[in-house]
Amino acid sequence: MIKTEELKFSYKSEDKVTDVLNDININIIEGEFVAVLGRNGSGKSTFAKLMNAILLPTGGKAYVCGIDSADEDKIYDIRKNIGMVFQNPDNQLVATIVEEDVAFGPENLGVEPSEIRKRVDWALDVVGMREFAEAAPHHLSGGQKQRIAIAGILAMKPQCIVLDEPTAMLDPSGRREIINTVKQLNRELGITIVLITHYMDEAALADRIIVMSGGSVCLDGTPKDVLTQRERIKSLGLDTPQVTELMYNLKACGFDVNDKIINVEECVNELLRLIKKEKND
Amino acid sequence: MIRDITLGQFFPGKSLLHRLDPRVKLLWVLVYIILLFLVNTALGFTLYVVITAVLIKLSGIRVKMFFKGMRPIVFLLVFTAVINMFMTAGEPIFKLGFLSVTKEGIRIAVFMALRLMLLVTGTSLLTFTTSPIMLTDAIERILSPFSKIGVPADAIAMMMTIAIRFIPTILEETDKIIKAQKARGADFESGNILARAKAMTPILIPLFISAFRRADELAVAMECRCYHGGEGRTRLKQLKISKIDIESLCFIPVLLILVIFSRQFSLGLM
Amino acid sequence: MIEVKNVCYEYSPDEPSLGAAVEDINLTVEDNHFYSLIGHTGSGKTTLIQLMSGLLKPTAGEIYIDGINICDKKIKTRDLTRKIGVVFQYPEYQLFEDTVFSDVAFGPKNLGCDEAEIKNRVQKALKTVGLDESYYEISPFELSGGQKRRVAIAGTIAMEPDILVLDEPTAGLDPAGRDEILSEVKRLKDERGISVIMVSHSMEDVAKVADRVIVMNKGHIAMTGTLSEVFSKSDELYSMGLEIPQISKVILKLRENNVNIKSEIYTVKDAVTEISKLLKG
Incomplete structure (x- = not known):
């Protein structure tokens, strides 16, 4: 095109x-x-x-x-x-x-x-x-x-x-x-x-x-590929979605999370998975 | 103040007047105005007021809107009436110091005021019942025979359309800028004429800059929509002369005769 | 402090485009708070701002600023500008002077400040918005969009009002430009102890800077209160065409899934803290 x-x-x-x-x-x-x-x-x-x-x-x-x-x-x-x-x-x-x-x-x-x-x-x-x-x-x-x-x-x-x-x-x-x-x-x-x-x-x-x-x-x-490159996106004067920011920070705190997340549903599911895992441990 | 302007306002509708071809309406307004200046008797004005009232009724538009349209000329009305009343020579009715009010003066003052009001009402009838687009189309059609001798009919029509389209936008913008500068402590109300004129700079400069920016953006947007002048351009709405248009034109000689007839009857005082 | 008492304002019914009417407005704006004014377009936000700053006179009711009735005919708009400064939407379109310095000086000059005072105020204001001396003699029209916006905001800051009102100060800016302006305004509020009222459509921005929220809907004040008082009523906000921050949606969904997390979370920072707590058990 x-x-x-x-x-x-x-x-x-x-x-x-x-x-x-x-x-x-x-x-x-x-x-x-x-x-x-x-x-x-x-x-x-x-x-x-x-x-x-x-x-x-x-x-x-x-x-x-x-x-x-x-x-x-x-x-x-x-x-x-x-x-x-x-x-x-x-x-x-x-x-x-x-x-x-x-x-x-x-x-x-x-x-x-x-x-x-x-x-x-x-x-x-x-x-x-x-x-x-x-x-x-x-x-x-x-x-x-x-x-x-x-x-x-x-x-x-x-x-x-x-x-x-x-x-x-x-x-x-x-x-x-x-x-x-x-x-x-x-x-x-x-x-x-x-x-x-x-x-x-x-x-x-x-x-x-x-x-x-x-x-x-x-x-x-x-x-997914672009928005989750948090450092790069920030250095370009742009922003990542809040859910991506959350996952990035949780990962930085040492949690084993999937940080390739850009919408609310994915984020909630990932957090629920994590919480469940934590309970089972 | 800005919000009082009804000029160029259009009220959509389906009345007889709305349905007339805009070219026919333009012709009618022209005839209406010319004959209005031939009217010089009370009978003639009565006739005109009745006809205009009937037309307003036919248009289905509230009478209030016509009076609103007259607001900008109130000053002119009063001014001409007063001047005529005092400045016309003739048989004095009463004196006010060195000024005297004459019978002829009152007569001319009333006629002049009526004429101005009818003039505004007549043209309002056109603009209220005709969308600006139809009006510019009509002007374009009327001018198109002259395009052979270099009159850019389509460009003129396009400019008029855009001007009408942007009047409300620019008025709103002016209001905004005035408020913004007032919020910065600008004073538009005190001082002599020179000071006041100077105080307008903070309004005019932003207004001009914004108008140029708008013009620039609009030009790009028009180019993006393949505008390239009138050549090869078609129209959504075609103008067609229909039966009611022809019928309405038949009333022109009737009105002419009535007006000439009325000139013969100068009753009593008036 | 602003007190708005039973205020109404009606526009001419023939010209709906000029703004929204407001009805029965009762509001107190206290000192030293960051207020956010939110609401759908046409809910009357701009009308309310113009009423509070004396640019419109209410058709009914009274407005007091520091105990002075501003609806009094003797009060001039110019005198009010010392108390309340308004930055309108897209304020860069009101710039008109040849240089950045003289444009910012327009307000203080109108207030009758002397040369030295004007200079002092302009310097302070431009510093607040992050423009240094190298910009003073440049024409404002040569600047970028974001810089023009700052000059315009500085023009109001230089009038040193007790209450600063900003109508969507970040509209149309890129994320980095938006964050810069928000943090500059926030810093100004903290340093000078003034009150700020900011109109915003971005709930993320509201959550970042404001501590109080005023919600308008259809010409009425629908809610006022602290950030969490207002954001906790997400259903009501939705019904008014408003949102809550994306991060709060995540928290809400987690709670729906029986996760034991507190609901008053409106920023990513808080969310990270709370979720970490949860995961660490």
Whole structure:
């Protein structure tokens, strides 16, 4: 789906060249749910913008659905297949009525009006916002606005959606709405998801986590592999889930525990096993 | 203060007025305004008030909303009324020092006030019953014949849509920034005009920076959704002239005749 | 000390987007405590903050700060800023001066401090948020997001209020940036003996720093009390769309499985201590 070869990006300002990304080699396959973690300024957002040709590489190549992103003639083929959702829901809604906004993408693609209607209704159904079709965006909550933004991307029928910190400005219930929607898109519609986030619990839901630091990929693996590398994760300015932290500390206290744990269920089961063992001894 | 602005507010509905084609509505508002300035008799204004009242009833929107829309022009209303009342030469009714109120003055003052109120109500009827998107669509269609001579109809329409979309957002933001600076002890209320203007800097700079940031982010988001100008763009909602549109247009000559007719009847005092 | 007595505030019904109404608020904020204000978006948290800091006047009821009725028309917002300082959400968007120093100096200048006092306060405030002299003459707009946030927070700290209110000070920051700001605020509170009221959506953060919690729901105060008084009512919190820290969920599950462990555990540190005790028998 997305493949990069020695991908580099740098920008020039006042004869100073700043490298943002260095030699990124990544292959994201179809149907995958990938979370990207990293500190602010680690190059995550730049990476996202390179995936749909909003930015073009200054070195190396990015292939999106088999198309070289530098191929200007095919720029709209790339963009309609790789949808983008950004952090601030307010700054990505164009129209004053929800359904008009969802229709914006297909309208730009020149889709037939009757087909646009179908797509808009379908996309609003998928994100559970059909009843708000005629509402004004500024009367909606953050989570609802962000779901409209997702619907607007869905209406272009993309193969992949890249979400750049979509939950950063939301409250816990808004976050839950978005994460459930994203999971559903991946599981039920088979859409490839790239989720950039600061929340470890969101990353723990992905199939794979990529950690970026200083413009390079420094960890890449399953959530279990990545999140349980406690020292490494902390040194990168990130956090591990509280349950992982607990197991790490128990192990450090000399208990014989499995510290490859990233969710509550696993943690409880492991602790129960331990307690039972202790009783039997 | 910020929350009083109803301008550009749209109330969704299914009334006859909501269903009219926005181009027809635009034409109607134009006719309404032009003829309003031809009206010069009590009979004419009565006619206009009745027609407007019927239209408000038809729109199904609460009368209160129309009065709310008039709040920003209250000052203008009173100001013009007072000026007209005192400054018009004619037969004096009573004197207030060196100022005298004339019969003609009262007449003009009342007519002017009525005209302004009807003007606001008439345009509100359009904006209340037409979604901004429909309105911009209509403008785009009306302008599209001129695109051959270089008028960027689609870009104008897009700019209007975005402006309307962001008005509430920017107003809310202004409110937030004002409060934030007040919390830092900023004073916007005292001092002379110069001091007050200077006191606006802590509001204006953040507001501009934020507007530019929003514009930048929006532009990227639009590009991501394959926006590339009006070329090859289709629309979810197509504008279609239907039977009721044609029927409503037939009333234009009727109104014209009624207004011309009313000009012949100048009754008594008025 | 703040005393809020039977306070109501209603927004104009035509503009729901501007904020939530609050009703029948009774609250006492005591000196030298770290309060956390939690609640769903639209529960009235921001309205309450604005009422307490005099930015909104209640439609009914009274608010006293150190015995002074702040609803009195003679009291100016500016005079209140000595007592209560508010850092709004995303405060970096209120920066406007050419240099970091002068932006932080804006507040003290408005309070009528003399040059020497201003300088002293700005230096102290910037030191608190971890920005040294090398930043003084830099334009705040050239800083990173996290640094801008610190400058904005310093701007309020420099006014040296007795009560510091922060509306989601860590929103959108990466984990390391979040922890830094939290510990800086906590240290400030301990050193100066002031009270802090922090709005937060992260229960993990709340558990880390706060000793008192105020819960708002639908414009009312749903609960107030110590951290354990509030977090022990996890079912009620859930019903209001709120959570408890992940670690507390583990403890709760263990107790459901008849493990004999105390329920008042809200941080990883406590959990490690208690579980070690349990395992060592």
